[in-house]
Amino acid sequence: MEQGMGMKGHVNEPWQYSVQEGVPLAARELIWEVFFKSRGRESTDLTTHYPWIDEKTGITSILIKPGRGLEHAPAVATLLIKEETLAHNKKVGLVGFVCVNEAWRGNGVGRNLVSTAIEVGKDKSFDMLVLWTNKPNVYVKHGFAVDSEDWYGNVWKRAERRTGHPFCRDLSGLRIDDVSPLGIPAFAKRVLLFSNDTASITVLQTNQGYTLAAWSGNWDAVFQIIEQILPDSWNLNAPANSDIYTNLESHGFGFEFAVGSQRMIKRLASKDKFCLPYIPLLKRI
Numbered sequence: 001m002e003q004g005m006g007m008k009g010h011v012n013e014p015w016q017y018s019v020q021e022g023v024p025l026a027a028r029e030l031i032w033e034v035f036f037k038s039r040g041r042e043s044t045d046l047t048t049h050y051p052w053i054d055e056k057t058g059i060t061s062i063l064i065k066p067g068r069g070l071e072h073a074p075a076v077a078t079l080l081i082k083e084e085t086l087a088h089n090k091k092v093g094l095v096g097f098v099c100v101n102e103a104w105r106g107n108g109v110g111r112n113l114v115s116t117a118i119e120v121g122k123d124k125s126f127d128m129l130v131l132w133t134n135k136p137n138v139y140v141k142h143g144f145a146v147d148s149e150d151w152y153g154n155v156w157k158r159a160e161r162r163t164g165h166p167f168c169r170d171l172s173g174l175r176i177d178d179v180s181p182l183g184i185p186a187f188a189k190r191v192l193l194f195s196n197d198t199a200s201i202t203v204l205q206t207n208q209g210y211t212l213a214a215w216s217g218n219w220d221a222v223f224q225i226i227e228q229i230l231p232d233s234w235n236l237n238a239p240a241n242s243d244i245y246t247n248l249e250s251h252g253f254g255f256e257f258a259v260g261s262q263r264m265i266k267r268l269a270s271k272d273k274f275c276l277p278y279i280p281l282l283k284r285i
Contacts (some may be wrong), residue, residue: 015076015109016067019120022056027063027078027097034099035186042189049184050285058083060093060124062116064109076101077109079117082285083124090274093121095131096285114142121268128268130276132261132284144264147276149240152260155212156233161252163232167210170228183282191282194229201225202282211235213281219243223251237281 023031028046036043046053053059064077077100081093095117100110121129133139136146157163168176177193179202184191188204188211195201199217203210210230215222237260238244248255265276 014067015112016065017112017116018061018063018065019116020061020063022059023053023061023080024063026065026075027061027080028053030075030078030099030101031080031097033101035097038102041186043186048180049186051181051183052082060120062113062120064113074101076104077113079113080285081117081120081129083126086277088274090127091125092276093117093124093126093129094279094285095129098131110138111141114139118142118266118268121266126268127274128276129266130263130279132263134259134261136262136264139264139266142266144266146262147265148278149262150237150260150281151240151257152237153235153255153257154233155236155248155253155255158252158254165231167231168229169231172228174225174228185281194225196221196225199225201229203229206235209234211237213237215244219247219251223247239278 032046035041036046043049060081060083062079062081063075065075066073079095079098081095083091084094085091098110098113100113117129129144131139131144132150136144173196175193175195177195178190179193180191182191185204188206190205191213192203192205193200194203199221200215201212201222202214204213212226212230212234236244236255236257240259245255245257263276263279267273
């Protein structure tokens, strides 16, 4: 499907608006420029980080390009919507890669981009759109509301417990799986899963060190793997209401956190106000 300048609200504007299944080359080029090249992130290609980006089903791109003879110019703006079906057959659109070409910022393009995404969500009968941001004010004007937040920050062993041991100091009794082929966040280089029969932790390798992104099992078992794998200082991305913070204290760790990202939702079609479950970092767009 592709729609052009006839989309509601955009007829008289000097841009071409298109809605496409899959991710066209112009959208990929802008995403690469904004999220990788401009931030000095080393990578091979988008598919390495987001294997689903080559799919046609369940992925919708909104692309804005200059109009009137400038069809071959770089994209002005783009965003992607990834369809997910949750419990009770609730259909949501995960919104991500919202980006505007630097030369076109401040011209209202981003506002129109988000408005178009809302139109698309309604057309597809999504129950809601979901996105993660550290700039919530950009989306409040479109009817999005913050419903939860992640905290991100540094964790360290207290002075009397520091060992100076390196990453992966002790692999005894553990399985290690490189799950990077399932997807890698833009800020990371690898995703590693460490597990035994009772617990597991998922660690992102980044330019700044190591980030704990997910875990399973009882707390003592989880922290046993943390002690085996992570160095004296590491980073954590977790829900603000997670029990991990009290367990960090009880297991002898200090920490300092700030709001990392806020989850925002816009309800579109659902009459019953269902509670959206937590969506792990690695499952987001």
